[in-house]
Amino acid sequence: MKILVCITHVPDTTSRIAFTDDNTKFDTTGIQFIIGPYDDYALARAVELKEQSGGSITVLNVGEAETEPTIRKALAIGADEAIRVNAAPTDSFFVAQQIAHVAKEGDYDLILMGRESIDFNGGMVHGMVGELLGLPSFSPVMTLDIDGDTAKMSREIEGGKEKLEVKLPFVAGCQEPIAEWKIPNMRGIMSARTKPLNVVDPVDDSTQTKLENYELPPAKGEVKMIDAENVSELVDLLKNDAKVI
Amino acid sequence: MATLVFVESADGKIKKTSIEAVAYAAAMGGDVTAIALGAVDQAELENLGNFGAGKVLHADDDKLNAGVIQAYATVIAKAMEQTGADTLVLANSSLGAPVSARVSIKVGASLVSNVTDLPDTSAGFKVRRSIYTGKAFANVELTSDKKILAIKKNAAEVKETGGSAAVEKFNPELGDGDFAATITATDKAEGEILLPEAELVVSGGRGMKGPENWNMIEDLAKELGAATGCSKPVSDMGWRPHHEHVGQTGVKVSPQLYVAVGISGAIQHLAGVNSSKYIVVINKDPEAPFFKAADYGIVGDAFEVVPKLTEAIKAAK
Numbered sequence: 001m002k003i004l005v006c007i008t009h010v011p012d013t014t015s016r017i018a019f020t021d022d023n024t025k026f027d028t029t030g031i032q033f034i035i036g037p038y039d040d041y042a043l044a045r046a047v048e049l050k051e052q053s054g055g056s057i058t059v060l061n062v063g064e065a066e067t068e069p070t071i072r073k074a075l076a077i078g079a080d081e082a083i084r085v086n087a088a089p090t091d092s093f094f095v096a097q098q099i100a101h102v103a104k105e106g107d108y109d110l111i112l113m114g115r116e117s118i119d120f121n122g123g124m125v126h127g128m129v130g131e132l133l134g135l136p137s138f139s140p141v142m143t144l145d146i147d148g149d150t151a152k153m154s155r156e157i158e159g160g161k162e163k164l165e166v167k168l169p170f171v172a173g174c175q176e177p178i179a180e181w182k183i184p185n186m187r188g189i190m191s192a193r194t195k196p197l198n199v200v201d202p203v204d205d206s207t208q209t210k211l212e213n214y215e216l217p218p219a220k221g222e223v224k225m226i227d228a229e230n231v232s233e234l235v236d237l238l239k240n241d242a243k244v245i
Numbered sequence: 246m247a248t249l250v251f252v253e254s255a256d257g258k259i260k261k262t263s264i265e266a267v268a269y270a271a272a273m274g275g276d277v278t279a280i281a282l283g284a285v286d287q288a289e290l291e292n293l294g295n296f297g298a299g300k301v302l303h304a305d306d307d308k309l310n311a312g313v314i315q316a317y318a319t320v321i322a323k324a325m326e327q328t329g330a331d332t333l334v335l336a337n338s339s340l341g342a343p344v345s346a347r348v349s350i351k352v353g354a355s356l357v358s359n360v361t362d363l364p365d366t367s368a369g370f371k372v373r374r375s376i377y378t379g380k381a382f383a384n385v386e387l388t389s390d391k392k393i394l395a396i397k398k399n400a401a402e403v404k405e406t407g408g409s410a411a412v413e414k415f416n417p418e419l420g421d422g423d424f425a426a427t428i429t430a431t432d433k434a435e436g437e438i439l440l441p442e443a444e445l446v447v448s449g450g451r452g453m454k455g456p457e458n459w460n461m462i463e464d465l466a467k468e469l470g471a472a473t474g475c476s477k478p479v480s481d482m483g484w485r486p487h488h489e490h491v492g493q494t495g496v497k498v499s500p501q502l503y504v505a506v507g508i509s510g511a512i513q514h515l516a517g518v519n520s521s522k523y524i525v526v527i528n529k530d531p532e533a534p535f536f537k538a539a540d541y542g543i544v545g546d547a548f549e550v551v552p553k554l555t556e557a558i559k560a561a562k
């Protein structure tokens with residue numbers, strides 16, 4: 001089975017978010033970049049599927065040269081080769097077009113992504129790629145099992161989940177508990193250095209959105225502390241000040 | 246401007262988040278048509294007129310009773326074409342989001358998700374959207390002629406305008422490809438208040454010590470009429486179902502009130518609650534980081550404070 005896993009290169013989940021250049025650029029000062037946590041779930045499940053039934057894993061990132069350490073980490077976790085489409089990921093549509101192009105050329109049996117990128121939280125690229133390729137797409141996928149050419153999945157819905165069946169190939173946006181995050185071991189890290197990382201040019205530069213600027217939410221006011229012996233004061237505040245109960 | 250609104254239903258009733266989507270479209274101005282798929286009560290459809298829909302299309306083909314993503318995308322794209330809609334509005338839900346991505350490709354629309362406010366059309370068509378899991382916002386211009394907005398909860402105020410919408414059947418032809426996937430089972434909590442839609446939420450963390458203590462959380466939630474949530478370790482350990490886990494990798498809630506009990510307030514948890522209007526934190530550790538994000542805080546043992554709070558709410562009624 002040939003699996004394509006699409007990964008983002010995003011600020012660590014503990015990052016303090018700030019902007020520069022008149023609020024038009026993300027401030028990378030002191031920021032640690034990681035594989036998107038949802039993409040990490042997709043990759044972990046791909047590694048498990050490969051362990052079960054063989055095949056190969058290609059990781060794909062649309063990004064500029066600075067994403068390569070993140071891509072190498074995915075190789076260390078267990079991908080066999082990597083492709084980097086050399087372009088800044090300007091919007092979901094642009095990224096989806098790049099991924100669809102690579103996917104078409106590579107004729108993959110399964111395309112795994114994260115449910116969303118944790119920078120822009122679009123949650124859109126998998127559906128766009130599915131439609132561009134004429135393949136089914138699902139998100140957020142919580143479990144995925146494959147038997148021959150058929151996949152069984154569960155997808156989270158509000159207040160529960162639904163079970164699905166579909167034939168390969170298809171696109172899935174993954175989330176926990178699909179697999180446990182994998183930590184690269186020493187052998188993985190060593191072999192990642194020599195695994196192929198192919199850099200290709202983007203195919204098309206059309207976009208459908210344009211970023212104007214960023215904003216930070218207003219600062220939170222001071223917390224009002226209430227004595228544990230006097231919970232009725234809290235009830236009073238919620239009722240008469242906040243007016244939420 | 247002509248706007249189509251995809252409205253979702255559960256057990257024949259239109260979802261609250263979809264009513265917000267209709268209200269959002271109405272507030273934008275222009276003609277508003279809603280489209281519902283699968284079995285929905287007729288009175289519910291007509292009542293969309295009360296929130297600003299001029300007309301409702303109903304794709305009542307039995308095959309659409311389950312939310313098959315591809316088939317839904319096909320029907321909605323065809324409805325945009327038929328009504329001449331230049332804009333599609335829908336709730337950013339587990340069905341709306343993946344469907345809207347496919348529709349955007351079918352009709353060549355600009356798509357923005359997690360939209361938090363009405364558009365600014367003074368120069369171009371711009372919207373504000375939430376990014377970095379609620380830690381920031383981006384102002385984005387939609388540059389295509391057609392537009393799709395997947396809105397977050399509270400993006401528009403629901404106003405009852407009075408009136409009733411005319412309902413028309415709309416059943417375009419669907420191919421086998423639209424049903425490539427089969428939904429074999431749906432497993433959903435019945436009668437509970439759904440977390441993503443809840444106005445009040447009571448969440449418990451590892452400080453609750455074990456699932457056997459959750460009756461305290463549930464009693465408080467019941468007294469408030471709140472949904473229950475939890476932190477990630479709590480669902481990881483199987484104390485609570487996965488769909489209750491709030492945060493960066495879980496549900497993002499935007500209630501009027503979020504009560505956090507025995508949750509430390511890790512940044513990944515805060516990412517799921519930072520659009521709450523008011524936050525109450527109950528924690529025995531005065532240094533718990535959650536207090537910095539709270540409006541009201543109580544330092545104390547949850548096992549003593551929570552039952553007292555439940556009683557106090559009962560007494561105040």
Ligand SMILES: Cc1cc2nc3c(=O)[nH]c(=O)nc-3n(C[C@H](O)[C@H](O)[C@H](O)COP(=O)(O)OP(=O)(O)OC[C@H]3O[C@@H](n4cnc5c(N)ncnc54)[C@H](O)[C@@H]3O)c2cc1C
Nearest residue numbers: 450451452476477492493494507508509513514529530547
């Ligand atoms: C990539 C990534 C994504 C993540 N995503 C999420 C997410 O989506 N959601 C999420 O919640 N976490 C997430 N986490 C985990 C997060 O970092 C924290 O580990 C987690 O939120 C801690 O859960 P907790 O507050 O319940 O437990 P703890 O941190 O153990 O806190 C327990 C709290 O209970 C208090 N307490 C103990 N006993 C009592 C008592 N008797 N009365 C009152 N208070 C008491 C303690 O003082 C403490 O503050 C993520 C982590 C990573 C790395």
Ligand SMILES: Nc1ncnc2c1ncn2[C@@H]1O[C@H](COP(=O)(O)O)[C@@H](O)[C@H]1O
Nearest residue numbers: 006062089113114116117122123124125
């Ligand atoms: N620049 C990118 N390169 C590779 N994959 C991406 C990129 N952006 C998004 N994706 C994939 O698409 C998923 C959903 O992203 P989004 O729609 O941006 O939230 C992510 O979890 C990734 O798997």
